[in-house]
Every structure is written in C-alpha cells, then in structure tokens.
Amino acid sequence: MRILGIESSCDETAASVIETLDDGTAKVLSDVIATQIAEHAPYGGVVPELASRAHLRAIRPVIESAVSESGGWDSLDAIAVTAGPGLAGALLIGIQCAKAIALARRLPLVPVNHLHGHLLAVFLDRALVVGDRPSFPFIALVASGGHTALYRVDSPEDIRELGATRDDAAGEAFDKVAKLCGLGYPGGPMIDRLAAKGDPTKIAMPRPMRARKSLEFSFSGLKTAVAMWVERNGVPAEGAGLEDLAASVQEAIVDSLVRKLIAASVQENVPRVVLSGGVAANRGLRARAQQECDRAGISLHIPPAKSCTDNAAMIAYAGAVRFAAGHRAGWDLEAAVRWSPGERDVPPYNR
Ligand code: KG4
Ligand code: ZN
DSSP: OEEEEEEOSSSEEEEEEEEEOTTSOEEEEEEEEEEOHHHHGGGTSOOHHHHHHHHHHHHHHHHHHHHHHHTOGGGOOEEEEEEESSOHHHHHHHHHHHHHHHHHHTOOEEEEEHHHHHHHGGGBSSOOSBSOOOOSSEEEEEESSSOEEEEEEEETTEEEEEEEBSSSOHHHHHHHHHHHTTOOSSHHHHHHHHHTTSOTTSSOOOOTTSSOSSOOBOOHHHHHHHHHHHHHHOOOOTTHHHHHHHHHHHHHHHHHHHHHHHHHHHHHTOOEEEEESGGGGOHHHHHHHHHHHHHHTOEEEBOOHHHHSSOSHHHHHHHHHHHHTTOOOOTTOOOOSSOOTTOSSOOOTTO
8 A cells, every 4th residue: 555654743844655565564655854953953952833833834845745756646545644742733733734635635544653653664665774674572762852762562553661761862862962062953963973082981971770670761860960060161172072071971871771772672581672763873872782782692673864763654654554453533633742652542632
C-alpha cells in the first residue's frame, strides 16, 4: 500500500509517501522536511507559538511536494498523521490538514504516536549506519530534543516503556548547555564537534540516577552544574577550555544513556538494541554504545540520520502498521499532547 505521512509535532514540518513491501520494510518514495531551526535559534529552544505559525506556512507546500514527487494523489491508499505527543498548536496544524485531505480524497485517516515512528524507523528501506535490521524483540533508546526513554519492542504493535527521563530530554540538555556557553542552536551537533577534541576527565559533571536500578534518566542537574561552573569560571574561550567542557558534558550524558541502555537489555534478556532520535547522531554516544555492546555481546543497530531525526517517512511507516491492525481516526481526532506509546488508542485531549 501507499501511505502519506504528515508530521508537525515539534519544529519540523514534514510529509512523506512510502510504499510497504512484502518483507515488512517500506520504500521511501518521497521525504520532504521544512525545518524551523533558524526561527527558534535566537531563543535557544523551540517557541511553541512560532512553531505553530511556521507549520501553517510550510505544511501545504511540503505535502504537495511529497505527493507530486511520489506519483500523485491518485496513488494513495491512506493518510497517517502524528496525533501526539508534542506541542498542541503544532500537532493541530498537521491533524487538521490530514483531516481535510482525507475528507476531500475519501481516504482513511490513521492516527500515529510520534514515538512509534521513532521506534519503527529502523524498518524503512534504507541502509543502517550500524548493524542490520533487528529482529523482534529489541530494546530501543529514543533520545531527542523532546524525548528520552527506553522501550521494549516485541512487535510493531506491542511496545512497552521501560523508563524515561524525569525532567529534561538528553537533546534538551545538550541544547541548554550550548545556550549557556553561547554556542547557538541546536547545541548537540556543536558540543559533539567540540567534544571530539576535548578531555572528558577535566571537569567533573554529575551522574544522576547512576546508582539506581531504575531505567529512568535525569538531566536537569547537569544544566545546573554547568551554570554554576560557568558562574565561577566564566565561559571558556574557544580552544582547549571549551573543548574540555563540551567533552565533560557529553561524557556525562553519554554515560547515563549507555549505562541504562545496557541495563535494559540485560534486565529484559534481549540482546538487540536500537538507537533513535536526533541524539543518536552523537559520535561519542555511538562509539561508547558500540564499545559496551561488544563487551556485553549485544548487537547494536543505528538507522541513518535522516531516519533518526524527525521525519514523516517514519510516521507513514508506523501508520501503515496501525492501518493493517485496523486503527482509524474519526473526524473528532484531536492533538494528544501526552500519549504513552504503550497506549493503543489516542487519549482524550488535555489529559
Ligand atoms: O529528533 P530530533 O531531530 O528532534 C526532536 O527533538 O524531536 O532531535 C533534535 C535534538 C536536538 O536537541 C539536538 O541538539 C540533538 O537532537 N542532536 C544532537 C546531535 N545532533 C542532534 N545531540 C548530540 N549530538 C549530536 N550530534
Ligand atoms: Zn521526535
């Protein structure tokens, strides 16, 4: 089947058409993304009101390009749209657009959990950067600007959260530290680049939740620790000082992510782990995850960056899976600001 996916939960307006294949993967026929990074950069983070307005401007041309690149409206069998979790105003733009298209073209509409998209992106028909396609069950870490959590994925429809962050997401921690150091937005790629040349042992950073058996994360203390360090020492000038600070911060985040990832795999007795979300691009995280997985006899699987960061192909794929399982949205579909991936149905608005 051919399915159009629409994504607008945060700061990327995206549309994609995929075709499902008999082997359980899907061919990406088009994958269009309008990013709002420049709009939010002056604020060091996503401003919800600006995000909604930017989605409104971008969504029509983005959808039109995705559909025309893939063979036109008549070839579509269904529409999948991210219904949550995410920013209410941002989600509503995608949802209303999807409803309008479904109504006008008489196509079935499928509500998709954004996190299902991240968790299933590994099945898009694109070469992985590490490993091959995992078999079920697998453990997945989704680490992005908005989410950081570990999941056990037994099948595309059977997903259980094992632990999540209690406060900031890992990407948010990178972004907030970068903002404190005046490095610009998004901060993850900058810190990644600086950290590659720095010494992570130079500055001690906290490792919250380290001793605990739980699979939860906490990153807000890191931001406070960096703020206090900067207050005492000032922001280091470009060069070794800044590189050491970046390396120390990155090491603390990576340490926490990899430690819990391995613990989840051992706890569940599932020797396959997948990394997803924008932070999966981090070179320090990849290297450390590879090292620890090799040591523990666990296979590591990392999709390419364009599948890891927010995109609509992963939403279309998750939509195809849910369509096959009989899920449909009614015209009353609303934005589910909070929606745990373990819940099958879209929860009521504002819960
Ligand atoms: O998945 P994504 O594109 O969007 C969502 O937040 O959903 O992730 C963006 C996040 C940002 O916080 C960004 O700083 C972080 O991923 N990121 C990175 C790297 N590239 C992107 N963090 C660390 N290292 C990177 N190389
Ligand atoms: Zn995301």
